Amino acid sequence: MGEQVITIPVVALRGLTVLPGMILHFDVNRQKSVAAVEQAMMGEQKLFLVSQRQPEIVEPELSDLYQVGTIAVVKQLVKLPGKVVRVLVEGLERGELLRLSEEEPALVGEIGSLELDEENLDHLTQEAMLRIVKDKLEEYGGVNPKITKEILPNLMTVGSLSEILDQVSIQLPWDYTIRQTVLESSSLSVKYEVVMHTLLAEMEIYRIKKEFQEKVKADIDQNQKEYVLREQMKVIRQELGEDNPLSDSDEYLKRLEAAKADKEVKEKLKKEIKRFSTMPSGSQEANVLRTYIEILLELPWRKCSKDNDDIKHAETILNEDHYGLEQVKERILEYLAVRALTKKGVSPIICLVGPPGTGKTSIARSVARALNKKYVRISLGGVRDEAEIRGHRKTYVGAMPGRIAEGMRQAGVSNPLMLLDEIDKVSSDYKGDAFSALLEVLDGEQNVKFRDHYVEVPIDLSQVLFIATANTTQTIPGPLLDRMELIEVNSYTENEKLHIAKDYLVGKQLEKNGLKTGQLSFSDKSLEKIIHNYTREAGVRNLERRIGDICRKAARKFLEDEKRSIKITENNLEKYLGKEKITFANANEEDQIGIVRGLAWTSVGGDTLQIEVNVMPGKGKLLLTGQLGDVMKESAQTALSYVRSVCPLYGIDDDYFEKHDLHIHIPEGAVPKDGPSAGITMATAMLSAVTEKPVLAKVAMTGEITLRGRVLPIGGLKEKILAAKMAHIEKVLVPDKNRPDIEELSAEITKGLSIVQVNTMADVLREALVPEDGT
The missing domain is CATH 1.20.58.1480 (Methane Monooxygenase Hydroxylase; Chain G, domain 1)
Incomplete structure (x- = not known):
């Protein structure tokens, strides 16, 4: 750096660097830059031009500018409209920005001159x-x-x-x-x-760019050459009098004549084929139109398969494939009966609701086999775009028909059985509401003319037998739920699981693992132990996995020890599956104060919850532990209010709750718990703890409570009763308003249980608390 330091106005340049010896003009519009130019013109007409590191910064500081710039002289200045100044400058020499003053109105800097280092270059x-x-x-x-x-x-x-x-x-x-x-x-x-x-x-x-341009040009020239040769070939054939083979458009017209489509569809297709015939064969638009015409021609329109209307045959198939599920089988046979009488009949829209692993998807396959229908499965899990259902407009790049239209194309007939799997897992986002798109599909009055955005002509879905599956109805909107006929596929009892394992799962896993029936056999006791102590579920999916585990270990033994046959019994089961994985909390041995057994529904079946209440000296606080949800917390508050209202009947002092705290705990605190059916259980446990009256050990209960002590109905009764049975409970208290659910329970489920229906908390306490005389 030279010794000379000068103070001159500074202009920060955006996206521009001026070099010494360079003459150029540029526009200045920032207020400080315009002021700097005007200040330079009033002096020696010198400016320091320095580039910004980031052009988008409007008010640059010293750190935002490069340190090295160019000292330039202003040759010409022209004022333009809009407070813009056009400047013509000539770069003089390099300079270094030493200090920057941001005094209004212009930027002024101390600039040191820079010279190149001396070198010994000969x-x-x-x-x-x-x-x-x-x-x-x-x-x-x-x-x-x-x-x-x-x-x-x-x-x-x-x-x-x-x-x-x-x-x-x-x-x-x-x-x-x-x-x-x-x-x-x-x-x-x-x-x-x-x-x-x-x-x-x-x-x-530039070399790479030139190679790309030459490659693109060669491709275009090749396409043009093929087009010219094709046209010349066509003329030569005509001159020789040879038969001209059918063009693509002629082939499409021939297929259209053979199609069983409505007049509207045929007119639309004729119009599109005519457009296609006038397009250059290699163009992008012709390829898009070709795909559209082929998809429309492949749709079944009025092409139907012949259903098997033999009710006895259908009943045999359904019984072969599934044990139990009487309600589902009855509904399918009713549909067949109506179809046999009317010769057409509107296809029902059935929704099978139940826990995972209960056979909902396999039921649909069995129904398709029983009716001799084409089977199409559409998985809706995670679908959140309306276009997945209705398709994309064909003007978009990569457009395709929706899943419903594509399913019809795959089936090849207009009356398939279409399974809408996991309909409760559909969601919505900014692209549209997939649930709303399904409303038209699943409405018998509207789906006669279902419009897919890609197909653009109505598709008749009225002959399609829709079966939807869901784990819960909570996430399905009401209007969509209203269009479907709900059939609950409940949890299996242990006896039902045993029959399913014997009749279906064992044979399936033997075949899957390369074993023959005589090589590996299971005793009934071993299967019962697998069901009771190695699986905990509403369905049979984990049961099938455990049987598969045994089959794989047995297959290894056959190869290593060259055994001829293996029999699985309850005594050697531990050798194949390890220690027991599941234990059920049995009923308490003794009547205890403040401990009540409640019943709960979970996604894998029923369960029992032991609710414990302790009373301690305090200031009337209610402590809740065990990861309870908002609904259970409200039930606890309601139960406490009821208990306080009836305490005078039990001789409890008026200020008792001002001097004592109540602590409610539900064990297994790491597991979140919520639901409306623990109200009477918590109220009973509180009253027992306050009055010091013990609760019968062999009693379990479920039901919601009101402030006045009424008992409200609950759901999931079958699963809860099964859980009580597994826990060796003798008496179960259920709301009287659940009487229709109780009547639907089979004798196999209620055997050995005393089910008492209660209307009020007085009924509950009479049945649950140990009588004063001990009888």
Whole structure:
């Protein structure tokens, strides 16, 4: 750096770097920059031009500017409309920004002059470097024709290394960041390296670009050549009198005549085929139209398969494939009976609701086999885009029909059985509501003319037998739920699981693992133990996995020990499946104060919950632990209010709850619990703890409570009764309003249980608390 330091106005440039020796004009519109130019004009007309590191910054500070810039002189200034000033400047020399003052209205800086470092470059070295630069410039001109006519001849006449490096940086259309690097070069050698590196990089970029352009041009020329040859071939055939083979459009018209479609569909297809015949065969639009025509021709329209209306045959198939599920089987047989009488009948829209693993999807397959229908499964889990159901407009790139239309195309007939699997897992987002799109599909009055956005013509879905599956109805909107006929597929009893395992699962897993029936056998006791102690579920999916585990271990033993047969019994079961995985909390052995057994429904079946209440001296607080949800917390508050209201009947002092705290706990605190059916259980436990009256050990209960002590109905009764049975409970208290659910329970479930129906808490307490006389 030289010793001279000057103070002059500063202009921050965006996306532009000015080099010494460069003459150019640029527009200035920022208030401080305009003020800097005007201040320079009033003095020696000198400016310091420095580039911003980030062009988008509006009010740059010292750290936002490069340190090295150019001291320039203003040659001309023109004011334009809109407070814009056009400036013509000439770069004089390099300068270094030492300090920046942001005093209004202009930026003013202290600038130190910069000179190149002295080097010992002899005349021969500089001449060699000069010639290398000129050689590369000629090569650059060969790949970039834009610089050949004007710039290159001028550069080739320069005789100084320093001058040609400056002129190359000024005249070639390089980015401002490259020019800034040249400007910051501390010596002639560094500047030479920057210029040469940039020249080589630019040459490589232009070479790659040229290769791509030539490749694209070759592809276009090839397509044009094929088109000309095809047209010439057509003329030659006509001159020779040879039969002209059918074109694609003629083939489509022939297929259209054979199709059993409505008049509206045929007219639409004729119009599209006519458009297709006038298009160049290789064009993008022709390919899109070809796909559209082929999809429409592949849709079944009025093509139907013949159903098997034999009710006895259908009943045999359903009984072969599934044990139990009487309600589902009855509904399918009713549908067949109506169809046999009317010869058509509107297909029902059935929704099978139940826990995972209860056979909902396999029921649909069995129904399709029983009715001799084509089977199409559409998985709706995670679908959140309306276009998945209705399709995309065919004007979009990559458009395709929706899942319903695609399912019809796969089936090939207009009356398949279409399984809408996991309909409760559909969601919505900004692209549309998939549930709303399903409303038209599943409405018997509307789906006669279902419109897919891609197909654009109505599709008749009235002959399709829709069966939907769901784990819960909570996430399905009401209007959609109203259009379906709900059939609950409840949890299996242990006896039902035993029959399913014997009749279906064992044989299936033996075949899957390469075993024959005589090689591996299961005793009934072993299957019962697997069901009771190794699985805990509403369905049979984990039961099948455990049987599969045994089959795989047995297969290994056959190969290693060369055994002929293995029999699985309850005694050797632990050797194949390890220690028992599941234990059930049995009923308490003794009557206890403040401990009541409740019943709960879970996604894998029923369960029992032991509710414990302790009373402690305190200030009337109610403590709740065990990860209870909001509903259970409200039930606890309601139960407490009821208990306080009836305490005078039990001789409890009025200020008792002001001097005592109640702590309610439900064990297994890591497991979240919620639901409305623990109200009477918590009320009974509280009253028992407050009055110190023990609760019968063999009693379990379920039901919601009101402030006045009424008992409200609950859901999931079958699963809860099964859980009570597994826990060896003798008496179960259920709401009287659940009487219809109780009557539907089979004798197998209620055997050995005393089910007492209760209307009020008085009924509950009479049945649950140990009588005063101990009888």
